[in-house]
Amino acid sequence: MKNKLILMQKYSQQNHPTIKSIQIIEGKNNFPISWLNQQGYCEYQIYLEYMKGIKTPETKSMRKGTDIHNELEEKFIESATPATFDDVVEMSKSEATISRECFVISAEDGIRGFIDEIWMMPNEIVIIDDKPGTRAYPSTINQVRAYCLAFKNMTDDERPIKGALRERGTENIFWSEEFDENAEKEIRYKINRMHALLDGQKPFIATKNKNKCRPCRFSACCKECKL
Known part of the structure; x- marks a missing residue:
């Protein structure tokens, strides 16, 4: 497979007046896909970090993840040739390609967000999200499903799309599924809930799991903490 560095597409946007990292695109709030992972862990984290603006230091695991991610990206760029998103999609219909940090938006x-790695092959599209460990949590599944949805909305491609989770820093794909109608329906439900939270139509709900509260970087300032 050929390594392709997909150039980020330009788009028109404006920042939300009060919510950090929210952009307004075509008159609608647009949030980072990674928030769906955070939502599945504890919705209240999103409220504290992005709506209340509470800042906390990076954890050791966060720094390690960033370092591994950057190393893989630098190694990939060494052998990758730049191309537009549309060109890579068209090229991959006859010749398999690999891209990293592929920006997708709906x-x-x-x-919107950046896909860790995407394989575009003549017979299918595989969208990969790298995670620590080898357990497929509902929150991480939601994140990769949203990448699949955004990619699907950017193309008229009829090739099947598969979402996958891979152990960070390895070639071990420990979970995958075809992005079918059921997966699309379930992720749209999660996305719609997120928009309802951001619009103030529904309250942010904190986790009731003490095991999630213990390592949480917001535990010291969270009034919902269960410890």
């Missing part, structure tokens, strides 16, 4: 669904 104005319709109000989501």
Whole structure:
């Protein structure tokens, strides 16, 4: 497979007046897809970090993840040739390609983000999100499903799309599924809930799991903490 560095597409946006990291695109709130992972862990984290603006130091695991991610990206760039998103999609219909940090966006669904790695092959598209460990949590599944949805909305491609989770820093894909109608329906439900939270239509709900509260970097300033 050929390594392709997909150039980020330009788009028109404005920052939300009060919520950090929210962009307004085509008149709709647009949030980072990674928030769906955070939402599945504890919705209240999003409220504290992005709506209240509470800042906390990076954890050791966060720093390690960033370092591994950067190393993989630098190694990939060494052998990758730049191309536009549309060109890579078209090229991959006859020749398999690999891309990292592929930016995807759906104005319709109000989501955007960077796919860790994507394999575009003549017979299928595989969208990979790297995670520590080898357990597929509902929150991490939600994140990769949203990447699949955004990619699907950016193309008229009829090739099947598969979402996958891979152990960070390895080639071990420990979970995968075809992005079918059921997966799309379930992730749209999660996305719509997120928009309802951001619009103030629903309250942010904190986790009731003490095991999630213990390592949480917001535990010292969270009034919902269960410890």
